[in-house]
Amino acid sequence: MQKSLKQAYDSYFPIGAAVHTGSIVSHSNLLKEHFSSLTAENEMKFQLIHPEKDRYNFSMGDAMVDYATANNMRMRGHTLVWHNQNPEWLFKDVSGNPVSRDELLERMKEHIHTVVGRYKGKIYCWDVCNEVIEDKTDGLLRKSTWFEILGEEFIEKAFEYAHEADPDCILFYNDYYATRPDKLEKITKLLKKLQAKGIPLHGMGMQGHWNIYSPSTDEIRAAIEAYASLGLQVQITEMDVSVYAQDDRRLDITVPEPEWLEKQAVYYREVFKLFREYKAVITGVTFWGISDDTSWLSRLDKTTRKNWPLVFDWERKPKQSLYEILNF
Numbered sequence: 001m002q003k004s005l006k007q008a009y010d011s012y013f014p015i016g017a018a019v020h021t022g023s024i025v026s027h028s029n030l031l032k033e034h035f036s037s038l039t040a041e042n043e044m045k046f047q048l049i050h051p052e053k054d055r056y057n058f059s060m061g062d063a064m065v066d067y068a069t070a071n072n073m074r075m076r077g078h079t080l081v082w083h084n085q086n087p088e089w090l091f092k093d094v095s096g097n098p099v100s101r102d103e104l105l106e107r108m109k110e111h112i113h114t115v116v117g118r119y120k121g122k123i124y125c126w127d128v129c130n131e132v133i134e135d136k137t138d139g140l141l142r143k144s145t146w147f148e149i150l151g152e153e154f155i156e157k158a159f160e161y162a163h164e165a166d167p168d169c170i171l172f173y174n175d176y177y178a179t180r181p182d183k184l185e186k187i188t189k190l191l192k193k194l195q196a197k198g199i200p201l202h203g204m205g206m207q208g209h210w211n212i213y214s215p216s217t218d219e220i221r222a223a224i225e226a227y228a229s230l231g232l233q234v235q236i237t238e239m240d241v242s243v244y245a246q247d248d249r250r251l252d253i254t255v256p257e258p259e260w261l262e263k264q265a266v267y268y269r270e271v272f273k274l275f276r277e278y279k280a281v282i283t284g285v286t287f288w289g290i291s292d293d294t295s296w297l298s299r300l301d302k303t304t305r306k307n308w309p310l311v312f313d314w315e316r317k318p319k320q321s322l323y324e325i326l327n328f
């Protein structure tokens, strides 16, 4: 009998999927058979879990953590401090003016302590800061509201608060384009700065929103080596392999060309071969979705453009991409 994904990778690393409260029900069979780790696609982001200053909404997060626990899966936490998907109230005082530095630090601390504390011992790692690196100009850090109000210290504080809330939790920095040489250099610079200050940082999350043309396995290898050389563990936290090149903006495609899926299968095969080679430093590979019908890449433009970035198809059936990473 064919092994499942999680069985095949049992001696390598957990295989994860990003889920939502609907997909843990609708795709439960696939999840239980193939996946050993879960990430909440949106439900633990600031806006959803802490919609008002004095109100948290833990119901969706709890449902996922309970599901993971009941099915013997690990749960990753995503994400504590990010420039996107924040509630309106977060950066404003009662009169609607920008919140003061002290108040924002206090809010961040309270948020992190409450959320990380709630899932202490249940969520084994957190993406503490997501996407803080600037990638459009030469600057090091993105000019987010967090940065504008708190300066670069917000990153250190976020890690410190998370560590206080759960000292056993593995704390990640997470970002996209983590293989691009210019961005890799900036990320490395930031991580080294944090380490030099003794900040509790344990892992680098490479999101892994890739496509069938790029990045190359050599670029991915160089990035894994670079992050691992800092003494950090590495996870691929949001993997998908789009069938479109980065600059391909066509919107009217409803059927994939067969060669895209062939190319994707080869891409998955080569990249997973690389991951297995680095099993000493890679502690998790998570797909951003379960099967193609759950991928954010098909929802993005609110058009008819479809995508096929995962290893199970729109009917939740195995693709060639799955067989390529299973049979090694």
Ligand code: GLA
Binding pocket: 041, 078, 130, 176, 207, 238, 296
């Ligand atoms: C980033 C975030 C994820 C998700 C994707 C797109 O990668 O880290 O949480 O929002 O964008 O869905």
